[in-house]
Amino acid sequence: MSYNKMKFTVGLFVLGLLFVIMFFFYILLKEKGSFQERYSFYFHTYSAASFYIGMPLKFSGFNIGTIDDIALQDDGSVNMTFSVNEKNRKWISKDSVLLLRKPLIGAPHIELFTALDNPLLETNSRLTLIMSDDIDDMISKLEPAIDKVIHIINNIDTITSYIAKDDSELVLTLQNIRKLSDKLINDDSLLTTLTGDKKATKDIINSLANIDKIMKDIQKITATLHQDIVQPSSSAVHELDTILKDIKQKLNTLDATVNAIGGYDKDLIHLKEQISVGVVKSNQIMDKIDSFMENEKSSEVVLP
């Protein structure tokens, strides 16, 4: 082969290679949808938190578009522009609504809810956005329950501190009962009554008169107890019952969530396996690099 012919062949080969590379990039970009016409729409929100450029817009679990632009307006609101390709244009119809989902697990995303029978929405039209924050929802649902529990604790605290007071009716009653029992123990009149002593009988009658007085005192105290302590306690117990029912209902809801999370176990095991494979592969690469960097002709471990 002559020198000129070789030069021509090499040139032809290089040109051919360039053509193939360019064609490959063209096919790649075409498949990525870079040459397709895109249809833009927008929505307003009060904050750009949780949004980012390139954030997916999902419909029935499929990515149909992305957020292209986020701009702060003069009134402080945020204008979000998103676009869909021609294939997915049909899902954006009139009265379509966007829902920002911030799930407990996973990245936030936007979901599209569309009315399929409605006519298509014109491009550059505005859509309505609704926020759905699972974490906030859960917190807001739990807040009343927590408030009620705190209320109960406060009530119990009031009751116990009232009972603990030295001058409370309950304490006074107990003191009276103690005095009475002391009298019974110290005084041997009961014994003398049993033996038939008149003096003792008189004493017992006197004691009975005292008991009557004490009973009146107790009655008076219990009446006060009913108003001041028993009634709030009963109300608090009733309230506690309602709250516990509420908590049980919420726990049932949580149970379903926990079961759903449990379903991710298999995914995690799979992920772990994949990571292990990744580590082994990276170790293999490191072996190759070491063999390349170190003296690969030596098969002996050299001691220090």
Next chain:
Amino acid sequence: MKNIILLLLTSFIFMGCSFTQKPNKWEYESAAAFESYKKNFLSQRDTLAKNDFNRAVEHAKSGSDFNLLATIYLGECALNISVGIQNKCENYLAIKDLTTDLSLEPYYNFIAATLEKEQIPLLPAIYQNYVWHVRYQEYSKAQQDIATMTKMSSKFLAAALMKENLDNKMRERMIELGSYYGYKRVVLFWLEESKKWTKNKKELELLDKKISILNQTN
């Protein structure tokens, strides 16, 4: 000229295509991983060192070569000792009854300072003179032996084994060498050693400052 380059490149491609894997590839990979471990360990790149060491052990195990495995464990032990980390070579002791290499036990006794006179000839040649000089307490000659050693890791090990009998000049030399090769762990060890033998207050402060700076993560 162009034709020659073209021919060379083509032949390289063909050579690359004709490479076949050696059946005892694990031996080469184990040796390479251990070499990398030595450097990373002395440089205090612990994560990398741990990975290298595990790979070296893994390859030795994949070949069921207990001599190689014991050598790796001994090497790890020796490296630890060379930077002042106490190590009783438990890994080696656990498998030494499975080894057939007669040079391993003398080496273990050498680093454990329990070497018998009869075992000295079985030690690597690089340590022969040094061991005799240390045995006869000729420490200045032993230091000369260290200075003439060609392998850096052997230098560090030999110096660490007689650290109590080194002069300050040799300690400084170890710091210089560790610094030159980027072996931070060696430098830190010999800075600590220098501290023990320095009485000058200002020098002590400077040594402390150096150690503190080197130990800072950022």
